[in-house]
Amino acid sequence: MRVISLVVEGFERAAKQGLLDWLMAQDADIICLQDTQCSEYSLTSDDFFPREYNAYFLDNFDDHRVNGVAIYCRQLPKAIMTGLGFADFDSRGLYIQADYSNYSIGSLLMPSGISGDGAMNTKLKFMDQLGSHLQKVRNKRREFILCGGWELVAKPIDAEESGNRVDIAGFSDIESGWLSDLYKDGYCDAFRAFNSDPDEFTWWPEGDDAGGLRTDTHIVSTTLCNRIDYAAIYTADAFSSHAPVIIDYDIEL
Numbered sequence: 001m002r003v004i005s006l007v008v009e010g011f012e013r014a015a016k017q018g019l020l021d022w023l024m025a026q027d028a029d030i031i032c033l034q035d036t037q038c039s040e041y042s043l044t045s046d047d048f049f050p051r052e053y054n055a056y057f058l059d060n061f062d063d064h065r066v067n068g069v070a071i072y073c074r075q076l077p078k079a080i081m082t083g084l085g086f087a088d089f090d091s092r093g094l095y096i097q098a099d100y101s102n103y104s105i106g107s108l109l110m111p112s113g114i115s116g117d118g119a120m121n122t123k124l125k126f127m128d129q130l131g132s133h134l135q136k137v138r139n140k141r142r143e144f145i146l147c148g149g150w151e152l153v154a155k156p157i158d159a160e161e162s163g164n165r166v167d168i169a170g171f172s173d174i175e176s177g178w179l180s181d182l183y184k185d186g187y188c189d190a191f192r193a194f195n196s197d198p199d200e201f202t203w204w205p206e207g208d209d210a211g212g213l214r215t216d217t218h219i220v221s222t223t224l225c226n227r228i229d230y231a232a233i234y235t236a237d238a239f240s241s242h243a244p245v246i247i248d249y250d251i252e253l
Helices: 011-016 019-024 117-137 173-184 190-194
Strands: 002-007 030-034 054-058 069-073 079-082 095-099 103-109 143-149 187-189 216-221 228-233 245-249
Touching: 002 103, 002 143, 002 216, 011 019, 030 143, 054 095, 069 095, 069 103, 117 143, 117 173, 173 187, 187 190, 190 216, 190 228, 190 245, 216 245
Parallel strands: 002 030, 030 103, 103 143
Antiparallel strands: 002 245, 030 069, 054 069, 079 095, 095 103, 143 216, 187 216, 228 245
């Protein structure tokens, strides 16, 4: 099963950069998109709804031009879950999940904390609730693949300028500590389970000439860590300031 994830920073804008053509050539079973900045009903072209996929969207309730997540499923899911049951966050368009018999695949957009203390406090509040949620669902008889733009960095190898800067997104002690704890408590970084190469980055928040970060990944149930056949970051084309993450799993839905 191939799963592709990308923070698009505007789905319609990314499509103009060739994203849809590229995606349709990848033979993906699941496509998870974040920061779509649209709703299903604002997309007027049939190109956004290919026959090969079942497309599902969750937009920001107040303004669909902010945030937004989507998931494209080749095989019809048994259920679609929108939101995480977080009263303060579910209206913001941050999470959508496709459920199958034994697996759940989620598309998640972490609230950004880079615009100031208020934004960081919001992000940390979301992280606190998400951490509790992820520990609860560990007890369910299913495996989870959570794809997203996490804006979190667990190790120095995942930040190009980590030795010179302490203010880069997702690299504070509390943020990296939260992610490291998650990896100790029932989850793992699917990309790193297969690929240990340095200089593998997915986000350039200050442009191509600045340092890169690897903040986009699939966080999966630990039991899936040994069922990853392939993991790569695609950088040949730029659809946004983030790069697509491609992971092949040795599982069937």
